[in-house]
Amino acid sequence: MPLKVTGTLYTLEEAKRTFGITRETLWKAIKRGDLPAIQYAYRVFIREDDLIKWKAGKYRADMARRRKAKPERSE
DSSP states (O other), rough: OOOOOOOOOEEEHHHHHHHHHHHHHHHHHHHHTSSSSETTEEEEEEHHHHHHHHEEEEEEOOHHHHHHHHOOOOO
16 A cells, blocks of 8 residues: 655655754654654655654754763863
């Protein structure tokens, strides 16, 4: 049976490039159930609408940058 989906779909790599979110962050959100995804064969797709809603409501780029930054040393 063919898969019927409406709207634009992104692979993880496309979502990463288009929305500026790391692949690891996308995977974590999918695993937690925060970001719905469609798995078809060996590929994972995310609907554009779901990605926009998730990014607006759950994703905080400032927190992601803060976690990556190394703490400054006070000597």
